[in-house]
Amino acid sequence: MTNSNPTVWLTLQASDAPALIDYYVDTFGFVVAARYGEGNTVDHAQLNWPEGRGGIMLGSHRPGNTWSRQPGTAGGYVVTTDPDALYERVTQRKADIVRPLAKTDYGAREFAVRDPEGNLWSFGDYTGELAAG
Structure with a gap:
């Protein structure tokens, strides 16, 4: 039986997790499914x-924890069926475009953005290749 839930998640830590959540929702269009914590501390979102x-899971940066990573050091790729419309959305919101929308050598339409904490995001219509065999 195939599980219809995601099995791979990008995980991030943020210096200002509430602001980063707002940025991802407003600029990229992510949807908040869960958020735990109080005030400016996000235990899990x-x-x-x-x-x-x-999707992504993120929380407030907690140096010294066993699962601690420096904020702003992640990168991710997000598949979109309409990179042109998403590119228009992020440029209207004055996102930090690091690579403008263009066709790649492998036929995808993609662009890249740096979020306010420094993470790099690529968005495009490349859905990956089928596994051999």
Whole structure:
């Protein structure tokens, strides 16, 4: 039986998790599915990508924890069926475009953005290749 829930999640830590959540919702269009914590501390948040079965989990940076990573050092790729419309959305919101929308050598239409904490995001219509065999 195939599980229809995502099985791979990008996980992030943020210096200002509430602001980063707001940025991802407003600029990219992620949808908040869950958020736990009080005040400016986010213990755990789940943001779903509205076009598919994936998303991100993030929380406030907690140096010294066993699962601690430096904020602003992640990168992710998000598949979108309409990179042109999403590109228009992020440029209207004055996102930090690091690679403008263009066709790649492998036939995808993609662009890249740096979020306010420094993470790099690529958005495009490349859905990956089928596994060999």
